């Protein structure tokens with residue numbers, strides 16, 4: 001079947017962004033997405049619906065992360081300009097604080113492309129903060145944004161979607177027509193047969209969903225061993241995400257009342273207007289960021305598909321950690337570029 005020429009395994013933001021880049025290059029009707037979980041589902045094994053989500057300078061300072069962020073920011077900015085309500089993406093003002101000075105490479109890179117980038121004068125920083133910036137961020141309503149991506153892919157571009165769990169890497173090669181498989185399985189990459197990448201590990205976060213319609217701006221503070229943030233969710237009737245935690249190697253889906261208390265006290269100290277009687281805590285959630293030592297893996301590999309010696313091209317794209325929404329589109333462009341020749345041969 002022609003729609004099986006390209007297979008994307010995984011329907012988190014990473015797999016959906018890859019499918020979107022392929023569709024925009026004209027391969028929508030040649031692409032099938034296979035995933036155990038699809039937008040609209042919730043599971044501890046499906047990270048994307050749990051994200052805040054915002055564009056933040058929290059990401060790493062290595063060349064890959066800086067490049068993916070920049071590509072992702074440009075894409076999200078254009079989406080916010082033309083499709084904001086449908087895509088659940090919106091510009092807002094963000095303030096970010098660091099307890100320790102970020103690297104010069106990071107500051108330089110951000111200063112070049114972030115809209116309305118401004119350093120906060122040292123005298124205006126809260127105590128204990130070494131560095132602060134203000135800029136225009138992009139905030140996403142994560143669960144609604146991935147539904148938008150799925151709808152656009154199927155209705156506008158003719159991408160086929162199959163709900164199915166695969167047990168190993170070669171099952172993505174659905175038939176002999178399948179030339180390229182994209183592996184966008186997130187944290188599952190640690191245990192799945194065929195890759196078993198031991199560099200992958202979960203980074204747990206607990207967040208609170210609150211109703212606080214009077215809060216209109218993002219604030220976050222990056223500490224040595226904590227992350228505190230307030231992120232209004234676009235087009236949600238005043239919902240705000242309060243966080244959070246970055247717990248390396250922790251994978252429990254449970255939520256804890258003492259973590260809820262910690263989030264409330266830290267966010268209220270940072271943004272006192274949260275303490276208003278208008279604020280209502282609706283729920284606590286736990287989510288696992290698909291992290292990877294050394295950063296995400298975007299690379300191509302030629303593998304043996306079956307006993308007959310048939311070869312297939314596998315493109316890895318996993319380990320986005322805490323930045324799948326902001327960097328996902330940039331990662332997708334590069335993942336698709338690794339197989340530019342193979343894609344051309346499909347035409």
Ligand SMILES: Cc1cc2nc3c(=O)[nH]c(=O)nc-3n(C[C@H](O)[C@H](O)[C@H](O)COP(=O)(O)OP(=O)(O)OC[C@H]3O[C@@H](n4cnc5c(N)ncnc54)[C@H](O)[C@@H]3O)c2cc1C
Nearest residue numbers: 010011012036037047048053054166186287323324325326
């Ligand atoms: C609390 C929290 C806040 C966050 N905030 C932000 C933020 O503000 N900004 C930001 O950029 N990022 C944020 N993130 C990170 C972001 O959510 C992740 O980077 C992103 O969701 C990772 O997407 P993914 O597609 O790699 O994985 P997932 O969303 O987990 O998707 C994996 C997909 O693979 C499928 N799959 C796995 N194994 C198999 C199999 N064997 N067979 C078939 N299908 C399979 C799953 O069913 C699913 O469809 C946050 C994360 C958390 C937890």
Ligand SMILES: *[C@@H]1O[C@H](CO)[C@@H](O)[C@H](O)[C@H]1NC(C)=O
Nearest residue numbers: 001002003005029030346347
């Ligand atoms: C890609 O899809 C188009 C449209 O359905 C089809 O005409 C073409 O043959 C497909 N190519 C391959 C190699 O599957």
Ligand SMILES: *[C@@H]1O[C@H](CO)[C@@H](O)[C@H](O)[C@H]1NC(C)=O
Nearest residue numbers: 043044045046188191192253
């Ligand atoms: C999540 O994935 C792990 C590893 O594949 C599995 O053992 C566990 O049963 C899954 N949990 C749920 C709730 O699906």
Ligand SMILES: *[C@@H]1O[C@H](CO)[C@@H](O)[C@H](O)[C@H]1NC(C)=O
Nearest residue numbers: 044045187188190202251288
């Ligand atoms: C993530 O990986 C850890 C360790 O392998 C595992 O315990 C957990 O169930 C995984 N969770 C997800 C979201 O796949």
Ligand SMILES: *[C@@H]1O[C@H](CO)[C@@H](O)[C@H](O)[C@H]1NC(C)=O
Nearest residue numbers: 051052053054056058241322
């Ligand atoms: C804000 O963004 C960063 C990176 O994109 C992410 O790690 C953090 O968890 C986000 N906060 C929320 C509430 O999603």
Ligand SMILES: *[C@@H]1O[C@H](CO)[C@@H](O)[C@H](O)[C@H]1NC(C)=O
Nearest residue numbers: 168169172183189192193195
């Ligand atoms: C995706 O990659 C994982 C490991 O990262 C592997 O175990 C799994 O089988 C792959 N899925 C497909 C169909 O390529």
